[in-house]
Amino acid sequence: MSEPSEDIMQAAFRALCEHGYADLTMRDIAAEADRSKASLHYHYESKHGLMLAFLDHLFEHFTDRVGTVDPDGDPDEQLRTFVDEVLHPPGDGIREFRTALLEIKAQAPYDEAFRERLAAFDEHIRENVSAAVAAGVDQGVYREDAVPDAVARFVLTLADGAQSRHVVAGADPDDAMAVFESYVESRLLADREVHA
Missing domain, CATH: 1.10.357.10 (Tetracycline Repressor, domain 2)
Known part of the structure; x- marks a missing residue:
C-alpha cells in the first residue's frame, strides 16, 4: 500500500467531522477529496483500512505538535x-x-x-x-x-x-x-x- 496522500487524510478529517464515524462512507471521503470512490479503493480496501491509515497520520501529527x-x-x-x-x-x-x-x-x-x-x-x-x-x-x-x-x-x-x-x-x-x-x-x- 502506498503512503496516504495528504488530500485523502484531510478529506477523511472533514468527512469524519461532518458525518461521524458510524455514518461515514468511502463515498463521503471520496467526495471531500474530489476523487472517485474507485481511486480510494485503489489505496485502501475499506473504510476500516482508511481509518487505520488516518489514525497513523493523526499520531504523526500529534507527536510533531506536542x-x-x-x-x-x-x-x-x-x-x-x-x-x-x-x-x-x-x-x-x-x-x-x-x-x-x-x-x-x-x-x-x-x-x-x-x-x-x-x-x-x-x-x-x-x-x-x-x-x-x-x-x-x-x-x-x-x-x-x-x-x-x-x-x-x-x-x-x-x-x-x-x-x-x-x-x-x-x-x-x-x-x-x-x-x-x-x-x-x-x-x-x-x-x-x-x-x-
Missing part, C-alpha cells in the same frame, strides 16, 4: 506546556472532530487494530509526562514522593475526561487545564510540600 520532553529543559515548564498542547488541539471544528474520534474510540474494545493505534497516543503522553515529572523530582522542582507514572495516569484520565466533556457538554478544555494547574501547584511542587 513534541517530546527535553531532559535538559525546565521540567515544570515543559510539563505544563505539554499538557496544555494535549488538552488544546488546534484548528476549526475541534468539537465535531472530537465527537468522531470518540466514536472511533468506542470501536476500540471490539477492534484490536484501533486499540493498538489509540494506545500509541496514550503511550506518548505517558512517556513524556513521566519523563518530565522524573526530571522535576531529580532537580528538586517536584516533591520527592511524586510518582511519575501516577501523574501520567492522572493526565491521561484528565485528557479523556476533557475530550468527553467537550463533546457531551460543551465544556471548555481550559477547565481541565485549570484542574491540572491546581494539581501541579498543590500536589507536585516541592516548595508546597507540607511538613508534619
Whole structure:
C-alpha cells in the first residue's frame, strides 16, 4: 500500500467531522477529496483500512505538535506546556472532530487494530509526562514522593475526561487545564510540600 496522500487524510478529517464515524462512507471521503470512490479503493480496501491509515497520520501529527520532553529543559515548564498542547488541539471544528474520534474510540474494545493505534497516543503522553515529572523530582522542582507514572495516569484520565466533556457538554478544555494547574501547584511542587 502506498503512503496516504495528504488530500485523502484531510478529506477523511472533514468527512469524519461532518458525518461521524458510524455514518461515514468511502463515498463521503471520496467526495471531500474530489476523487472517485474507485481511486480510494485503489489505496485502501475499506473504510476500516482508511481509518487505520488516518489514525497513523493523526499520531504523526500529534507527536510533531506536542513534541517530546527535553531532559535538559525546565521540567515544570515543559510539563505544563505539554499538557496544555494535549488538552488544546488546534484548528476549526475541534468539537465535531472530537465527537468522531470518540466514536472511533468506542470501536476500540471490539477492534484490536484501533486499540493498538489509540494506545500509541496514550503511550506518548505517558512517556513524556513521566519523563518530565522524573526530571522535576531529580532537580528538586517536584516533591520527592511524586510518582511519575501516577501523574501520567492522572493526565491521561484528565485528557479523556476533557475530550468527553467537550463533546457531551460543551465544556471548555481550559477547565481541565485549570484542574491540572491546581494539581501541579498543590500536589507536585516541592516548595508546597507540607511538613508534619
